[in-house]
Amino acid sequence: xxxxxxxxxxVLLLELALDGVAAENPSEKQKLIQLYDEYKTVLKDGLSxxxxxxxxxxxxxxxxxxxxxxxxxxxxxxxxxxxxxxFTNYEEAASLYQQHLDxxxxxxxxxxxxxxxxxxxxxxxxxxxxxLKKAVVWGKxxxxxxxxxxxPPEKIAxxxxxxxxxxxxxxxxxxxxARYFEKAYxxxxxxxxxxxxxxxxxxxxxxxxxxxxxxxxKAAEKFERVRIIFERxxxxxxxxxxxxxxxxxxxxxxxxxxxxxxQRSIAAAExxxxxxxxxxxxxxxxxxxxxxxxxLKGIGGHVIVEFTITxxxxxxxxxxxxxxxxxxxxxxxxxVAAKFRYVPSLQNGKxxxxxxxxxxxxxxxxx
Numbered sequence: 001x002x003x004x005x006x007x008x009x010x011v012l013l014l015e016l017a018l019d020g021v022a023a024e025n026p027s028e029k030q031k032l033i034q035l036y037d038e039y040k041t042v043l044k045d046g047l048s049x050x051x052x053x054x055x056x057x058x059x060x061x062x063x064x065x066x067x068x069x070x071x072x073x074x075x076x077x078x079x080x081x082x083x084x085x086x087f088t089n090y091e092e093a094a095s096l097y098q099q100h101l102d103x104x105x106x107x108x109x110x111x112x113x114x115x116x117x118x119x120x121x122x123x124x125x126x127x128x129x130x131x132l133k134k135a136v137v138w139g140k141x142x143x144x145x146x147x148x149x150x151x152p153p154e155k156i157a158x159x160x161x162x163x164x165x166x167x168x169x170x171x172x173x174x175x176x177x178a179r180y181f182e183k184a185y186x187x188x189x190x191x192x193x194x195x196x197x198x199x200x201x202x203x204x205x206x207x208x209x210x211x212x213x214x215x216x217x218k219a220a221e222k223f224e225r226v227r228i229i230f231e232r233x234x235x236x237x238x239x240x241x242x243x244x245x246x247x248x249x250x251x252x253x254x255x256x257x258x259x260x261x262x263q264r265s266i267a268a269a270e271x272x273x274x275x276x277x278x279x280x281x282x283x284x285x286x287x288x289x290x291x292x293x294x295x296l297k298g299i300g301g302h303v304i305v306e307f308t309i310t311x312x313x314x315x316x317x318x319x320x321x322x323x324x325x326x327x328x329x330x331x332x333x334x335x336v337a338a339k340f341r342y343v344p345s346l347q348n349g350k351x352x353x354x355x356x357x358x359x360x361x362x363x364x365x366x367x
Contacts, residue, residue: 063076097125139163142163157183160181184202200233237271262313288329290365301328303360332363333361
C-alpha cells in the first residue's frame with residue numbers, strides 16, 4: 001500500500017458535527033476528534049510507527065460511540081486497514097477491508113468508482129496475504145463492476161492487470177494470466193501510446209510470462225523496452241528496478257549471452273547507493289546440480305563457499321570454507337557459484353570488487 005494513507009475520518013467527523021449528530025458521551029466524541037488530529041499529525045511528520053496504536057484506538061472508540069455499522073466506524077476501519085497494509089500486516093488488513101465493505105453494504109452505499117476502488121484494494125490485499133482463492137473472487141468482482149460501470153478501457157485495464165497478477169501467482173505463470181496482461185497492455189497502449197509507465201507495467205508482466213516459458217529472447221526484448229521507461233519514471237532504488245535487472249541478467253544468461261548479462265549487471269550499479277559496505281544485491285542464481293554419486297549413496301550435505309564479486313558483478317576466487325560431505329559436493333558447489341551474478345559495489349563513484357562473500361549451498365537428497 002502506498003503512503004501517505006488516505007485520510008477520511010476527519011471529514012466525516014466534521015460532517016456529523018455540522019449535522020447535529022450527538023454522541024451518547026460528548027467527551028468521548030471530543031476525544032475521538034483529538035485522536036484523529038494526533039493521527040494526522042503523526043502521518044504528516046512521518047512517524048508512521050506510531051500510527052497503528054492511534055488507528056486502533058480510533059477504531060475501538062468509534063465503534064463504541066457510533067456503533068459497528070456506522071459511517072464513522074466504517075472510515076475508522078478503512079484507515080486501520082491502510083495502516084496495517086503499510087506495515088505488511090496483510091492478513092489483518094484484508095480482514096479489515098472486508099469488514100469495511102460489509103459495513104458499506106449494510107449502509108446501502110452506491111456502487112460507484114470509489115466503491116470499486118475499495119473492492120480492488122481488498123483483492124490486492126488478499127493476494128498479498130496469500131489468500132489467493134479469495135483474491136481471485138474479489139478480483140473478478142472488481143473487474144466485473146468496472147465493466148458494469150461502463151468505465152473507459154484504460155480505467156478497466158488496471159483491474160485486468162491486477163487479476164492477471166493474481167492468476168500468475170495462484171495457478172501458474174501463463175494461460176489466463178497472460179490473457180489478462182495482454183488485454184491490459186492493449187487498453188493502455190490505445191489510451192497512452194507505447195511510451196508510458198502503465199504500458200511498461202503491463203509489458204513487464206507479459207515479459208515475465210515469456211521468461212517462465214523459457215522464451216528468453218522475447219522476454220529480454222520486452223524487458224529492455226520496460227527498462228527504458230522504468231529508468232525514466234521510477235526512483236533509482238525502486239524495487240521494480242532491481243527485479244527488472246535481475247530478470248534481464250537471467251534472460252541473457254539463459255540465452256547464453258554472457259556479454260549482455262555483464263552489461264546489465266554493470267548498469268544495475270548505477271541504481272545503488274554509493275558505499276563499499278552496502279548490502280549485496282543478487283541478480284542471478286541457479287540451483288546446483290545434484291552429483292550422481294550422491295544420488296547413488298542417498299546422501300545430502302552443504303558447502304559454504306567464499307568468493308569475490310568483481311567490478312562487473314561476476315564471481316571469482318571461489319574457495320570452500322566448510323561443509324558437510326564436501327568431498328562429494330564441493331565441485332558442484334563451485335560450479336554453481338561461478339554462475340551467480342551480482343550488482344557491483346560502488347566506492348567514490350567507481351565500481352569495486354567486494355571480497356569475502358559467504359554463501360551456503362545446500363544439497364538435499366530426495367528419493
